Amino acid sequence: MWWNEFVGHDLARRPDILSRVYFANPAARTMVAATWDAFVQAPGPILQARADQQRTGQHQVFHPDPQGGIAAADAAVSSWACWRLLHEGPDAAVVYFEGVDDAGHGFGADSAEYRSALRQADELTRHLVKAVYERHEQLGEDWLIAVTTDHGHRPEGGHGDDEVEVRRSFLITHRVGGALPEALTAPKTLRSEDVMWRLLDAIGASQGSWEADGVGVLRGIDPIGPSRDLDYEW
Numbered sequence: 238m239w240w241n242e243f244v245g246h247d248l249a250r251r252p253d254i255l256s257r258v259y260f261a262n263p264a265a266r267t268m269v270a271a272t273w274d275a276f277v278q279a280p281g282p283i284l285q286a287r288a289d290q291q292r293t294g295q296h297q298v299f300h301p302d303p304q305g306g307i308a309a310a311d312a313a314v315s316s317w318a319c320w321r322l323l324h325e326g327p328d329a330a331v332v333y334f335e336g337v338d339d340a341g342h343g344f345g346a347d348s349a350e351y352r353s354a355l356r357q358a359d360e361l362t363r364h365l366v367k368a369v370y371e372r373h374e375q376l377g378e379d380w381l382i383a384v385t386t387d388h389g390h391r392p393e394g395g396h397g398d399d400e401v402e403v404r405r406s407f408l409i410t411h412r413v414g415g416a417l418p419e420a421l422t423a424p425k426t427l428r429s430e431d432v433m434w435r436l437l438d439a440i441g442a443s444q445g446s447w448e449a450d451g452v453g454v455l456r457g458i459d460p461i462g463p464s465r466d467l468d469y470e471w
């Protein structure tokens with residue numbers, strides 16, 4: 238996927254990080270809390286719904302009603318996720334706040350609104366980190382925290398295109414209860430498509446024994462929808 242268009246994507250055959258944790262260990266418990274609906278529903282979902290695991294509570298999904306505005310939705314995402322991180326301690330979790338993206342589109346990266354959205358996201362993230370630290374202190378659990386985003390913003394706002402400040406992202410990692418594994422300290426630069434694999438490596442979730450053994454796909458399945466056809470992108 239190049240932009241936010243979700244056309245011609247291959248997400249069904251390239252599962253998300255939480256699904257891959259589950260595939261690596263079918264006893265794993267996962268959760269996602271996200272303000273942007275694409276994470277958990279159309280036009281995505283970026284994170285597969287895994288209805289069977291939702292039914293048994295093994296995979297939990299939270300997407301707040303955005304009616305009260307994005308700041309309130311982000312706060313709801315944070316408090317939902319904090320409670321579960323603290324009391325249930327899932328094996329892997331994805332939490333997404335939309336406030337910074339929203340301020341970036343509306344006002345640009347060089348605006349007071351953007352800085353205030355960053356502070357809000359920092360504060361909400363701090364609550365998540367605190368929950369994880371508490372688990373470490375009380376139960377001796379080992380946690381990896383990773384913070385990233387899908388794109389940056391132009392100083393003057395708007396969605397942007399392929400400007401370097403729009404394409405460039407970051408990955409901040411911190412381990413609670415040990416040193417960072419080499420998968421995360423070794424690379425000096427990272428491409429977006431490497432991030433998930435390095436995080437999976439870092440937590441020891443290994444994948445793809447079928448592929449390695451040469452067992453599996455006999456016949457490819459074409460992705461649904463056109464790809465890179467500008468008539469279908471918006």
Ligand SMILES: [Zn+2]
Nearest residue numbers: 338339342388
């Ligand atoms: Zn955006």
